[in-house]
Amino acid sequence: MKLRIGHGYDTHRLEADEGDNSGVHLGGVFIPCAYRIVAHSDGDAIIHALCDALLGALAGGDIGKLFPDHDPQFKGIDSRKLLAEVMRRVGAAGYGVVNADISLIAQVPRVSAHTAVMCERLAGDLGVARDCVNVKATTNEGMDAIGQKLGLAAHAVVLLQGR
Known part of the structure; x- marks a missing residue:
């Protein structure tokens, strides 16, 4: 059995945004909030970390x-x-993909109400059952740039199996 493990990490700056369409994309879900992610793409740190984990597993x-x-x-x-x-x-x-485990580190936005949908979408994108994807979040308890709402970060770990 050929198994490969990959780890990914991504971080992006946050900016306050009080516009009508303010919010962030995380885990393939748009979350309305008073912030926006500063990035070249949509800045979805969860998916970026997941991509890096997948690519890492493949070297x-x-x-x-x-x-x-x-x-x-x-x-x-x-x-x-x-x-x-x-x-x-x-x-x-x-x-x-066998499974994926993802951690978001962010003071804002609060994502607990959105993690089930994130898991469903990501499971579909990865071609696995819903119970093979986990997304969880934590804060930095007000410490450092993430705690001061200046950014967010994500870690992802994936397990791949040869077919």
Whole structure:
């Protein structure tokens, strides 16, 4: 049995945003809030960490190499499209996802009401059952830049199995 483990990490700055459409994309879900993520793409740190974990398991580099933030074709892109390309590469390499475990570290927004939908969407994107994906969140208890609502971060761990 061929197994591979990958770990991914991503972080983005946050800015206050009181606009009508203010909010963030996390785990493939738009969450209305008084902040926006500063990023070249939609800034979905959960999916970015997941992509890096998948690529890491394949020894396939990282999303910065695959989708450079200076390339205009990725400006504002939905991160689920990036994940679809990463999953295409996972399949082409002869692997499938066994499970994924993701941690969001953020003071804002509060995501507990959204994690079930995140898990459902990500499970669909990864081609696995809902109970093979876990998304959880914690705060930094007001400490450092994340605790001061200046940013957020995500870690992801995935297990791949050869087909």
